[in-house]
Amino acid sequence: xxxxxxxxxxxxxxxxxPSFVSDIKQEAEARAKNEKGVEYQIPVxxxxxxxxxxxxxxxxxxxxxxxxxxxxxxxxxxxxxxRYCDQPEMFPGVAHFHTMRVNQPGGKFYTAEYLRxxxxxxxxxxxxxxxxxxxxxxxxxxxxxxxxxEEIFWELTHTYNQDLGGSGSNxxxxxxxxxxxxxxxxxxxxxxxxxxxxQEYQDELHRPAFPYKFKFKFxxxxxxxxxxxxxxxxxxxxxxxxxxxxxxxxxxxxxxxxLPPNAGSHAGRxxxxxxxxxxVIDLCPTECMSYADGKLAIDNRECNRCMHCISVMPxxxxxxxxxxxxxxxxxxxxxxxxxxxSTLLIPFIKVEEPYDEIKEVIENIWDWWMEEGKNxxxxxxxxxxxxxxxxxxxxxxxxDPRMVQEPRTNPYIFxxxxxxxGGFQRDIxxxxxxxxx
Amino acid sequence: xxxxxxxxKTFTVDEDGFIDSFxxxxxxxxxxxxxxxxxxxxxxxxxxxxxxxxxxxxxNGIAPMVRILSKVTGFKLKHIYExxxxxxxxxxxxxxxxxxxxxxx
Ligand code: HEM
Ligand code: HEM
Ligand code: SF4
Ligand code: SF4
Numbered sequence: 001x002x003x004x005x006x007x008x009x010x011x012x013x014x015x016x017x018p019s020f021v022s023d024i025k026q027e028a029e030a031r032a033k034n035e036k037g038v039e040y041q042i043p044v045x046x047x048x049x050x051x052x053x054x055x056x057x058x059x060x061x062x063x064x065x066x067x068x069x070x071x072x073x074x075x076x077x078x079x080x081x082x083r084y085c086d087q088p089e090m091f092p093g094v095a096h097f098h099t100m101r102v103n104q105p106g107g108k109f110y111t112a113e114y115l116r117x118x119x120x121x122x123x124x125x126x127x128x129x130x131x132x133x134x135x136x137x138x139x140x141x142x143x144x145x146x147x148x149x150e151e152i153f154w155e156l157t158h159t160y161n162q163d164l165g166g167s168g169s170n171x172x173x174x175x176x177x178x179x180x181x182x183x184x185x186x187x188x189x190x191x192x193x194x195x196x197x198x199q200e201y202q203d204e205l206h207r208p209a210f211p212y213k214f215k216f217k218f219x220x221x222x223x224x225x226x227x228x229x230x231x232x233x234x235x236x237x238x239x240x241x242x243x244x245x246x247x248x249x250x251x252x253x254x255x256x257x258x259l260p261p262n263a264g265s266h267a268g269r270x271x272x273x274x275x276x277x278x279x280v281i282d283l284c285p286t287e288c289m290s291y292a293d294g295k296l297a298i299d300n301r302e303c304n305r306c307m308h309c310i311s312v313m314p315x316x317x318x319x320x321x322x323x324x325x326x327x328x329x330x331x332x333x334x335x336x337x338x339x340x341x342s343t344l345l346i347p348f349i350k351v352e353e354p355y356d357e358i359k360e361v362i363e364n365i366w367d368w369w370m371e372e373g374k375n376x377x378x379x380x381x382x383x384x385x386x387x388x389x390x391x392x393x394x395x396x397x398x399x400d401p402r403m404v405q406e407p408r409t410n411p412y413i414f415x416x417x418x419x420x421x422g423g424f425q426r427d428i429x430x431x432x433x434x435x436x437x
Numbered sequence: 438x439x440x441x442x443x444x445x446k447t448f449t450v451d452e453d454g455f456i457d458s459f460x461x462x463x464x465x466x467x468x469x470x471x472x473x474x475x476x477x478x479x480x481x482x483x484x485x486x487x488x489x490x491x492x493x494x495x496x497n498g499i500a501p502m503v504r505i506l507s508k509v510t511g512f513k514l515k516h517i518y519e520x521x522x523x524x525x526x527x528x529x530x531x532x533x534x535x536x537x538x539x540x541x542x
Contacts, residue, residue, distance in 0.1 A: 070538055
C-alpha cells in the first residue's frame with residue numbers, strides 16, 4: 001500500500017511511453033522490501049514522499065520546493081544543487097532533496113560494472129532516483145541529504161575514481177557528440193578534445209571564478225548532435241577544408257535504388273524512388289552540385305559544408321581529409337537580453353594534441369570576459385555590450401567576411417582616433433576662420 | 438526557522454546554516470560557523486576576508502563578485518579556498534553574515 005494517494009500521477013502510468021511514475025513506484029517498492037539488506041542512509045520512503053509532493057504540485061499547479069539551497073563538498077564551490085521541500089512535515093522523506101552532478105564520460109559510453117557500482121552507492125546514500133543525463137551532460141543523482149554529500153564524494157573519488165560535475169558561475173561540465181567512436185562524419189576526435197579540456201580546466205570547473213556560467217560543447221560535424229551551437233558559450237564544430245570525397249559507383253547505386261537515401265531514415269513512408277536531382281542537387285544551399293551523364297560533380301570552392309548531400313548519400317560522399325573545427329561563441333538562453341546562438345569566431349582551426357592553439361583562444365576569451373564581464377553577464381551578452389570588434393581584438397584576430405552574415409546597414413560607425421588623419425582634437429576657432437557664424 | 442545557541446547568544450538560521458539577518462551577526466557567530474565550515478583556526482586573513490565582505494555588503498547591498506573579493510583582499514581564489522574550504526559563497530559569505538547566494542548555483 002503506497003504511503004500517499006496519487007490519483008493524478010496514476011493516470012501517467014497508462015500509454016505506451018515508459019512511465020516515470022511506474023518506475024518511481026517500482027523503486028519505492030524495492031526500497032520498502034530491501035531484499036539486499038542495504039543500510040539506507042536517507043529515509044526509506046524518499047520515493048514515496050517524492051510522489052506525494054509531486055501529486056500535491058499537480059493538484060495545486062505550483063512547485064513545492066523552497067527557494068535555492070547552498071550545500072556542497074569542501075574544496076569545491078559547486079557540483080551540488082541543494083533543495084528543500086516546503087512541506088517537510090507532510091513529506092519528511094524529501095525534506096532534504098539535493099541533486100549531485102557527476103561528470104559523465106565522453107559520448108556517454110559505459111560498462112555495466114561501472115553503472116552497477118554507481119547504483120550501489122546511490123541506493124545506499126541517496127534516493128535511488130537519477131536523471132540520465134542532465135542536459136549539460138552530467139550524470140544526475142537526484143535526491144539526498146546534506147550529511148551524505150561528503151560521504152558520497154569520498155566514495156566517488158576514492159573507490160570509483162570519479163569526480164563531480166560543475167555548477168555555479170564557473171566552467172560547467174563539457175559534453176560531446178559520440179564523434180569518431182561511431183560516426184564516419186566526425187572531423188576530429190570530439191571525445192579526446194572534450195576529455196582533455198575537462199581535465200585541463202578542472203580548477204575553473206570546481207571553483208567558481210567567473211562572472212557567470214560558461215559551457216563548452218564539442219560537435220564532430222555541422223549536424224551538431226550535441227547542439228553546441230545553441231547550448232554552449234564556446235561551440236567547437238568539426239569541418240574540413242579540402243574536397244568532399246566522391247564515389248561515383250556508390251552514387252550510381254543510390255540512383256539505381258540499391259542503396260536507400262539517408263540510410264533509410266524515411267523508410268516509414270513511400271516518398272517514391274530516389275531522385276538525385278530533386279533530393280540533392282536542387283536542395284544544395286549554394287547550388288554548387290550538378291549531375292549529368294550519370295556523374296555527380298561538386299564545385300567544392302562554393303560548398304559551405306552544410307552536410308546535406310553527405311547525409312543523403314553517406315555511402316557515396318565523405319568528408320574531406322583536411323580536417324579541423326570551427327569555433328563559435330556566445331550561445332545562451334533568453335535571460336537576460338534574449339536568446340543567442342553562437343557566432344562564428346574562428347572559421348578553421350586544426351585539432352591536434354596538445355591543443356595549444358585552441359587553449360589560447362579559450363584563455364584569451366576568459367581573460368577578457370573575467371575582467372570586463374558584469375555580474376551574471378554571459379559571454380554572449382558581453383559581446384553585445386562591448387562589440388564583436390572588441391572580442392576580435394582580445395583574441396588577436398583579424399576581421400574576416402566569414403564572421404558576418406551580412407554587413408551592417410546602419411552608418412553609426414566608430415573609428416579609432418589613429419585611423420583618422422588629424423585625430424579628434426580640433427579647435428573651433430580654426431573652423432570659424434572658414435565658416436563664419 | 439531553527440535556532441542555534443552559541444557562547445550565550447541565540448541565532449536564527451535556515452537549512453543551509455545561513456543567518457536570518459545581517460544585523461544579528463556578531464563574533465560568536467564566526468566561532469560557530471568555523472567548525473561547520475571545516476576551519477581549524479581563525480587567522481587575520483579570515484577576519485580580513487570577513488571584513489571586506491561586510492564593508493562591501495554595507496556599501497552596495499550585495500556580495501562582491503569573486504574577482505572583486507580577490508582584488509580587494511589580495512588573496513587569489515586558490516588561497517580563499519585554503520582559508521574557506523567550501524569557497525567564498527558557502528564559506529566566507531556565511532561566516533560574514535551575508536544573505537545566502539542565489540541564482541543558478
Ligand atoms: C534555481 C535556478 C536554476 C536551477 C536549479 C537550474 C538547474 C539546472 C540543471 C540541473 C541543469 C542541467 C545541468 C546538467 O545537465 O548538468 C540546468 C541546465 C541549464 N540551465 Fe539551469 N538552473 C537554474 C537557473 C537557470 C537560469 C536562470 C538559466 C538562464 C539564464 C538557466 C539556463 C540553463 C540552460 C540553458 C541549461 C541547459 C544547458 C544545456 O543545454 O546544456 N538555468 N539548469
Ligand atoms: C537643426 C538640426 C537638424 C537638422 C536641420 C536636421 C536635418 C536633417 C535632414 C534634412 C535630414 C534628411 C532627411 C531625409 O533625407 O529624409 C536628416 C536626417 C537625419 N537626422 Fe537630422 N537634422 C538635425 C539634427 C539631428 C540630430 C541632433 C540628430 C541625432 C541626434 C539627427 C539625426 C538624423 C538622422 C539619424 C537622420 C536620418 C534619418 C533617416 O535616414 O531616416 N539629426 N536630418
Ligand atoms: S555531430 Fe556530426 S560527427 Fe558528431 S555524431 Fe553527429 S553527425 Fe556524427
Ligand atoms: S555539403 Fe551542402 S553545400 Fe556542400 S555540396 Fe553538399 S549540399 Fe552543397
